[in-house]
Amino acid sequence: MTRFFKGFGKGFIRLCLLLMAAWASVAIFYSNLPAAVRPWAAGIFAVGSLVALIGPYSSRRARLKFLVAFAVVLVYWFLMPPSNNRDWQPDLATLAWAEIVGDKVTIHNIRNVDYRTETDFTVHHYDKTFNLSKLRGIDFFLVYWGSPKIAHTMMSFDFEGQGNVCFSIETRKEKGEDYSTIKGFFRQYEIIYVVADERDLVRLRTNYREKGKGEDVYLYRLKTTPVFAREVFLSYLREVNRLKDRPQWYNALTDNCTTSITRHTMPYNPNARLDWRLIVNGYIDEMLYERQNIVTSLPFAELKKRSYINPKAKAADKDPAFSQLIRVGIPAMEVKK
Numbered sequence: 014m015t016r017f018f019k020g021f022g023k024g025f026i027r028l029c030l031l032l033m034a035a036w037a038s039v040a041i042f043y044s045n046l047p048a049a050v051r052p053w054a055a056g057i058f059a060v061g062s063l064v065a066l067i068g069p070y071s072s073r074r075a076r077l078k079f080l081v082a083f084a085v086v087l088v089y090w091f092l093m094p095p096s097n098n099r100d101w102q103p104d105l106a107t108l109a110w111a112e113i114v115g116d117k118v119t120i121h122n123i124r125n126v127d128y129r130t131e132t133d134f135t136v137h138h139y140d141k142t143f144n145l146s147k148l149r150g151i152d153f154f155l156v157y158w159g160s161p162k163i164a165h166t167m168m169s170f171d172f173e174g175q176g177n178v179c180f181s182i183e184t185r186k187e188k189g190e191d192y193s194t195i196k197g198f199f200r201q202y203e204i205i206y207v208v209a210d211e212r213d214l215v216r217l218r219t220n221y222r223e224k225g226k227g228e229d230v231y232l233y234r235l236k237t238t239p240v241f242a243r244e245v246f247l248s249y250l251r252e253v254n255r256l257k258d259r260p261q262w263y264n265a266l267t268d269n270c271t272t273s274i275t276r277h278t279m280p281y282n283p284n285a286r287l288d289w290r291l292i293v294n295g296y297i298d299e300m301l302y303e304r305q306n307i308v309t310s311l312p313f314a315e316l317k318k319r320s321y322i323n324p325k326a327k328a329a330d331k332d333p334a335f336s337q338l339i340r341v342g343i344p345a346m347e348v349k350k
Contacts, residue, residue, distance in 0.1 A: 181214050182273045231320040
């Protein structure tokens with residue numbers, strides 16, 4: 014039995030070392046080394062790691078050398094600096110920022126893109142002042158763009174008589190750059206908080222994505238209080254201002270659209286707790302329903318059916334009342350006292 018556990022332990026350690034070697038090889042391939050150097054450096058590291066960890070040349074000294082090399086790669090990876098100065102896509106080139114004076118918040122560079130297709134558009138921005146005393150609640154958008162297990166999430170803040178302002182936490186892509194899930198783990202994208210009109214962020218997804226067919230978008234009215242909504246809204250704005258001055262890397266696992274929302278809401282929600290659906294976030298609406306964070310007067314299946322907004326968004330299209338029209342028939346938010 015002792016021999017079994019000893020052999021199991023050695024095998025487990027070797028597996029961990031091989032996984033470390035695989036990660037480091039990919040990290041080198043996606044590093045900021047010159048493009049011509051990266052594949053060669055990654056290949057040499059991968060082959061050298063295999064020689065050091067398995068086969069006749071593996072030894073304690075070889076494994077120690079591997080750990081030193083891995084540490085060098087890890088330190089280099091952590092020292093790769095994010096930047097706000099790249100040749101950005103035009104819809105992601107301008108960062109929003111906010112001024113907060115007492116009860117009034119002025120958001121600069123709210124995006125409102127005029128789309129003809131997903132890739133053919135004209136970018137506009139505007140400034141707007143909101144009164145925090147008019148903030149009534151938060152709406153939650155769940156966007157399915159592929160697998161039903163994974164979704165994009167967005168938050169929209171409802172100001173009575175002043176409209177909605179929507180936040181989408183995304184990768185900030187350069188011109189000609191596409192999103193890759195693998196690259197999303199390896200410091201290839203900066204993170205951006207897109208602050209925009211719902212006719213921009215929502216309509217892009219319902220009316221223009223997937224070659225005009227649209228992605229599937231669901232809108233849920235969160236059950237919250239004006240005080241909670243205010244704290245979360247201000248938390249978002251603090252991060253918007255921070256990222257304008259200090260860029261940050263996006264990470265597909267730890268710093269994405271849903272984990273960032275969780276980070277903004279948890280400090281102000283005493284009942285918040287971690288859940289596997291924060292990672293496999295295509296089911297996050299089920300979690301919200303179980304926790305009674307959304308309307309529960311209907312069966313969940315019926316609520317989800319009524320929360321589907323694509324037909325209404327397509328019909329509303331460029332209508333100035335877009336935000337009101339997509340909410341027709343959505344179960345009303347129940348405000349906690």
